[in-house]
Amino acid sequence: xxxxxxxxxxxxxxxxxxxxxxxxxxxxxxxxxxxxxxxxxxxxxxxxxxxxxxxxxxxxxxxxxxxxxxxxxxxxxxxxxxxxxxxxxxxxxxxxxxxxxxxxxxxxxxxxxxxxxxxxxxxxxxxxxxxxxxxxxxxxxxxxxxxxxxxxxxxxxxxxxxxxxxxxxxxxxxxxxxxxxxxxxxxxxxxxxxxxxxxxxxxxxxxxxxxxxxxxxxxxxxxxxxxxxxxxxxxxxxxxxxxxxxxxxxxxxxxxxxxxxxxxxxxxxxxxxxxxxxxxxxxxxxxxxxxxxxxxxxxxxxxxxxxxxxxxxxxxxxxxxxxxxxxxxxxxxxxxxxxxxxxxxxxxxxxxxxxxxxxxxxxxxxxxxxxxxxxxxxxxxxxxxxxxxxxxxxxxxxxxxxxxxxxxxxxxxxxxxxxxxxxxxxxxxxxxxxxxxxxxxxxxxxxxxxxxxxxxxxxxxxxxxxxxxxxxxxxxxxxxxxxxxxxxxxxxxxxxxxxxxxxxxxxxxxxxxxxxxxxxxxxxx
Amino acid sequence: xxxxxxxxxxxxxxxxxxxxxxxxxxxxxxxxxxxxxxxxxxxxxxxxxxxxxxxxxxxxxxxxxxxxxxxxxxxxxxxxxxxxxxxxxxxxxxxxxxxxxxxxxxxxxxxxxxxxxxxxxxxxxxxxxxxxxxxxxxxxxxxxxxxxxxxxxxxxxxxxxxxxxxxxxxxxxxxxxxxxxxxxxxxxxxxxxxxxxxxxxxxxxxxxxxxxxxxxxxxxxxxxxxxxxxxxxxxxxxxxxxxxxxxxxxxxxxxxxxxxxxxxx
Numbered sequence: 001x002x003x004x005x006x007x008x009x010x011x012x013x014x015x016x017x018x019x020x021x022x023x024x025x026x027x028x029x030x031x032x033x034x035x036x037x038x039x040x041x042x043x044x045x046x047x048x049x050x051x052x053x054x055x056x057x058x059x060x061x062x063x064x065x066x067x068x069x070x071x072x073x074x075x076x077x078x079x080x081x082x083x084x085x086x087x088x089x090x091x092x093x094x095x096x097x098x099x100x101x102x103x104x105x106x107x108x109x110x111x112x113x114x115x116x117x118x119x120x121x122x123x124x125x126x127x128x129x130x131x132x133x134x135x136x137x138x139x140x141x142x143x144x145x146x147x148x149x150x151x152x153x154x155x156x157x158x159x160x161x162x163x164x165x166x167x168x169x170x171x172x173x174x175x176x177x178x179x180x181x182x183x184x185x186x187x188x189x190x191x192x193x194x195x196x197x198x199x200x201x202x203x204x205x206x207x208x209x210x211x212x213x214x215x216x217x218x219x220x221x222x223x224x225x226x227x228x229x230x231x232x233x234x235x236x237x238x239x240x241x242x243x244x245x246x247x248x249x250x251x252x253x254x255x256x257x258x259x260x261x262x263x264x265x266x267x268x269x270x271x272x273x274x275x276x277x278x279x280x281x282x283x284x285x286x287x288x289x290x291x292x293x294x295x296x297x298x299x300x301x302x303x304x305x306x307x308x309x310x311x312x313x314x315x316x317x318x319x320x321x322x323x324x325x326x327x328x329x330x331x332x333x334x335x336x337x338x339x340x341x342x343x344x345x346x347x348x349x350x351x352x353x354x355x356x357x358x359x360x361x362x363x364x365x366x367x368x369x370x371x372x373x374x375x376x377x378x379x380x381x382x383x384x385x386x387x388x389x390x391x392x393x394x395x396x397x398x399x400x401x402x403x404x405x406x407x408x409x410x411x412x413x414x415x416x417x418x419x420x421x422x423x424x425x426x427x428x429x430x431x432x433x434x435x436x437x438x439x440x441x442x443x444x445x446x447x448x449x450x451x452x453x454x455x456x457x458x459x460x461x462x463x464x465x466x467x468x469x470x471x472x473x474x475x476x477x478x479x480x481x482x483x484x485x486x487x488x489x490x491x492x493x494x495x496x497x498x499x500x501x502x503x504x505x506x507x508x509x510x511x512x513x514x515x516x517x518x519x520x521x522x523x524x525x
Numbered sequence: 526x527x528x529x530x531x532x533x534x535x536x537x538x539x540x541x542x543x544x545x546x547x548x549x550x551x552x553x554x555x556x557x558x559x560x561x562x563x564x565x566x567x568x569x570x571x572x573x574x575x576x577x578x579x580x581x582x583x584x585x586x587x588x589x590x591x592x593x594x595x596x597x598x599x600x601x602x603x604x605x606x607x608x609x610x611x612x613x614x615x616x617x618x619x620x621x622x623x624x625x626x627x628x629x630x631x632x633x634x635x636x637x638x639x640x641x642x643x644x645x646x647x648x649x650x651x652x653x654x655x656x657x658x659x660x661x662x663x664x665x666x667x668x669x670x671x672x673x674x675x676x677x678x679x680x681x682x683x684x685x686x687x688x689x690x691x692x693x694x695x696x697x698x699x700x701x702x703x704x705x706x707x708x709x710x711x712x713x714x715x716x717x718x719x720x721x722x723x724x725x726x727x728x729x730x731x732x733x734x735x736x737x738x739x740x741x742x743x744x745x746x747x748x749x750x751x752x753x754x755x756x757x758x759x760x761x762x763x764x765x766x767x768x769x770x771x772x773x774x775x776x777x778x779x780x781x782x783x784x785x786x787x788x789x790x
Contacts, residue, residue: 053662056655063653353651360650360657361664364633365640368626375624378586380612380641380704389647436628 067352070345100453101464106408108449109343110401113350115429115445116438117397120354122427123435124363125390126370128291131282131298132398132426134305135275137418139399141309142167143271144321144406144413149314151263160263164270171277264342268403275399276392278305283391287384302423309415321406321413343404350397355438357393366390432503451499455492458485537600539564539740540585540616540708545594547580547764554580555764558594562708562740567730569755570744571775573785576761578744579621582710585742586618587611598708613641617706619697621713621744627686631677631696634685635668638703668703674736675699675729691722695729702733708740709733715747723750730754752776760784 054062114136121129142164150159185199286297310318357363368376369383377383406413429448433441454461459482477485488495538561547555555577562568570578583589585596587608596604598614606614626634643664645657672678675695680688688696694714701709711730715723727750734741745751751758752772760768760775762784768775775781 056658056662059658060653060655356651356653357647361636361640361643361661362647362650364629364637367629368634368637371626371628372624374588374608375620375626376637377608378588378612378618378620378624379638379700380609380617381637382607382609393647 070348103408104450104453106339106343108446109340109347110405110408111426111429111445111449112347112442113343113397113401113404114426115433115441116347116350116354117394117401118426119430119433119435119438119441120357120390121394122430123437123441124354124358124370125366125387127287127387127391128295129298129391129394130295130420130423130427131300131302131305132394133418133420133422134298134302135279135395135398136402136405136422137302137305137309137415138275138278139268139271139402140406140413140418141315141321141402142274142399143267143403145315146270147263147267147407148321151267160267160270164266164273167270167274171274264407267407268342268346268400271403271406272396272399275402276396279392279395280388283388283395287387287391299420299423302418302420306415306418309418316413318415319412320415339404339408343408346397346400346404350400351438351442353393353397358438362386362389428500432500452492452496455488455495458488538562539599540742541595541597541600542581542585543595543597545581545584545591545596547577547584547589548592553764555584555591555761558761558764558766560759562742564707564740565734565738567734567741567754567756568743569751569758569772570742570761571746571748571751571758572761572767575763576784577764578761579712580764581761582618582712582742582744585611585710586616609641612704612706615705615707616710617701617704617708618710619694619701619712619714621716623693623697625685625693625697625700627684629685630681631672631683631685631688632665632668632681634696634700635671635703636664638700639664639667641704671699671703675702691718691725694718694726698729698733702737702739706739708742709737711741711743711745713744713746715745715750723747726750727754 114132118129118132121127121132146160146163150163152159282298282301286294286301289297309315315321358367365376365381366386366389368379369381369386373383376386402418405417425448429444430441432448433444435441459477540560540562542558542560545555545558545560546553558577558581560568560570560581570581572578580589584591584604587603587606587610590605594604595602598611598616601614603611603614603616626637629637643660645654645660649657669678669681672681675698677692677696677699680692685693685696698709698711698714714730715726718726730741730743731754733739743751743755752775755772758768758770758772758775759766760778760781767780767784768778770778
């Protein structure tokens with residue numbers, strides 16, 4: 001064999017043989033030569049018991065104590081209530097800054113909640129979702145509908161509670177039916193491999209045909225119309241509510257005294273839970289997708305939600321829900337003041353929950369899934385489960401923020417409030433905030449909510465912001481500056497976009513360097 | 526601590542791959558690959574580039590589903606299970622290109638691997654209930670102990686990506702060991718190491734086998750390391766098993782030498 005070989009290859013061959021044989025077999029090399037002696041094994045025990053540790057019970061107690069600070073929000077609301085906006089003194093204020101200012105303060109709180117919950121999905125778990133407005137819409141409409149229809153102007157707490165209970169029962173029944181259907185379809189796989197796909201195709205075609213028929217007005221027999229108008233419009237829940245009327249008797253005695261706060265709490269949490277359930281249903285199929293594909297899928301989901309709302313008669317179709325409670329309570333200011341602690345309480349609780357979740361082993365698992373999904377599953381993490389966890393928790397808080405939004409504006413809940421641009425607005429907040437930087441996201445939510453309003457009328461805002469220093473004396477600005485402000489106000493969207501581009505360019509210069517170090521360590525993704 | 530000798534005498538192999546084939550369209554990555562690993566055994570898998578070594582690992586750990594064939598772990602079939610369930614069953618691995626969670630700390634990289642045994646739910650995580658605190662301390666202590674065993678305890682707080690190359694390899698092994706496996710698959714652990722680091726790695730591999738009692742299956746290109754460390758070696762070429770045996774037998778096998786240099790003209 002060797003004599004046929006090209007001489008250069010032959011020399012290579014012998015070289016390789018020598019290289020392989022140069023290594024002595026393992027039987028020879030049994031005597032260990034300690035090169036780098038490994039450290040003593042009992043040192044770990046020493047590390048473990050070096051510090052005297054607080055008993056876990058006290059850790060729980062102390063670490064949850066700051067939650068009591070939430071109560072401080074109530075006096076803050078009191079303070080706002082007593083504060084009389086000096087609208088008459090600000091003669092130059094055009095438009096009325098006080099009304100805008102109040103709304104802005106509320107919107108900032110809601111946007112913080114939304115941005116932080118989206119941060120959990122887009123930043124921490126690294127799944128690019130464009131459907132956050134959809135979750136917000138679910139929470140807003142269900143909470144708004146329940147208080148509008150069943151609470152009798154906050155006087156009947158059991159109304160919304162029963163509503164959500166029966167909605168939960170309906171959802172559980174539907175979920176059970178779907179599970180049984182899935183199991184049936186799955187079991188047919190053993191009969192014929194192609195059957196599950198065929199069955200699913202039949203169901204999809206049927207649904208598409210059905211919905212298109214529903215759009216043409218044949219409402220009596222179409223499944224789609226039934227879902228859109230009856231079930232989604234919550235006639236069946238009413239049926240359940242009748243059946244469960246004895247529970248109402250029970251709750252009546254307990255809860256009628258609860259009044260407004262308890263009713264609002266139930267409506268918000270109910271809306272949030274429904275939103276989380278929707279998140280679960282949306283998340284299970286879509287979270288298998290990655291990157292752009294997931295973004296498109298979640299975007300599609302948001303469209304479906306707004307379309308369903310526009311189809312649904314009880315939810316007001318395209319005109320939206322109107323006269324949600326608070327419109328009837330008092331004049332505009334006190335309404336806004338009342339909801340202030342709710343909005344900021346929610347924002348704080350959201351930040352608190354998201355922060356704790358990210359800093360727990362489960363949160364580390366979510367981060368690990370973002371960093372490297374293959375490696376995460378190789379160390380035994382069910383990556384789908386952790387992605388869904390982040391998605392559902394994010395959806396829950398988005399739903400609550402939506403509920404707050406519904407009760408903020410007395411006039412009308414418009415489906416157009418929850419369109420594509422709202423989702424994009426939130427994605428921009430999270431991205432500008434540094435994507436994986438919680439504090440950056442919060443700051444971005446505040447700044448980016450304020451910025452458009454500021455650009456609409458810079459002069460009045462500057463005057464307003466300087467009021468604590470200057471008092472109420474009118475601000476004398478040079479003429480050229482006034483002209484600049486006018487130009488800015490005239491081209492506010494252009495300026496806004498240009499500022500966003502500048503912010504993103506500045507990101508490379510580490511403009512968040514002054515933020516807490518620990519969160520910056522995660523920034524390097 | 527169970528030693529290799531007592532475990533190796535058990536009748537049934539811990540891991541058994543039977544006639545595994547893997548095809549991607551027309552390309553056959555592995556054909557009729559059979560392999561077995563006894564508890565506490567140290568077995569090597571070598572072969573030229575593209576021979577199907579990593580494919581064999583990927584099939585075993587559930588990244589790929591084999592086109593045909595069976596995989597038995599403790600006589601239980603595991604082929605086709607998702608990767609995390611295969612890990613729960615007792616197989617852990619490292620990767621050819623190091624796949625650490627780069628932005629997490631060294632300690633967190635290991636703690637993350639404990640997560641599968643976590644018992645606390647979402648609510649107790651958020652409220653930091655005493656059971657959660659206890660469990661987290663348990664994780665923390667276990668992780669420090671493991672890092673200490675592998676000589677990484679002093680770097681516990683550092684960012685994983687800031688470690689030197691050899692330490693990153695060791696951390697990856699520590700993370701795999703944190704899942705308490707019965708079998709550890711090492712995919713080219715010596716790649717990119719200098720001779721000194723390779724020497725340390727050799728001791729580390731033996732130490733892990735003896736200290737943790739795991740069976741180790743090793744892919745490696747460095748002949749010196751493989752011949753020194755492994756008790757048995759399988760050689761793959763173009764998806765086919767061309768030789769199996771002790772290091773001494775493999776070294777003399779003409780087919781192996783041929784496979785490494787291509788067929789004579």
